[in-house]
Amino acid sequence: MSRINMEDIVEELDSNFSRVLKSFVDDLVPGNEFDTRQIMRIFRTRLERGFARWEYVPDRCVDTEY
Numbered sequence: 771m772s773r774i775n776m777e778d779i780v781e782e783l784d785s786n787f788s789r790v791l792k793s794f795v796d797d798l799v800p801g802n803e804f805d806t807r808q809i810m811r812i813f814r815t816r817l818e819r820g821f822a823r824w825e826y827v828p829d830r831c832v833d834t835e836y
Contacts (some may be wrong), residue, residue, distance in 0.1 A: 772832040780814060787813065794810045 780787060791813055792806045 771826045772829050773824045774832065775823060776817060776825055777823060780817060784810065803827075804813050 788806050788810045791809050792804075795802060795804055795809060
């Protein structure tokens with residue numbers, strides 16, 4: 771088993787996450803005016819509540835040779 775730091779993962783992929791989450795919200799609520807920063811702030815809060823800082827994942831989910 772490997773472990774990943776959830777906060778660091780989200781921060782590292784922040785621009786991708788924010789773009790994808792905004793697209794998701796746009797599909798769900800067309801014409802919305804939600805701020806992408808607000809969406810990410812809420813996402814991070816939910817992430818912190820829903821996951822431990824370090825989450826264990828199978829080794830097959832992590833490629834350290836890249």
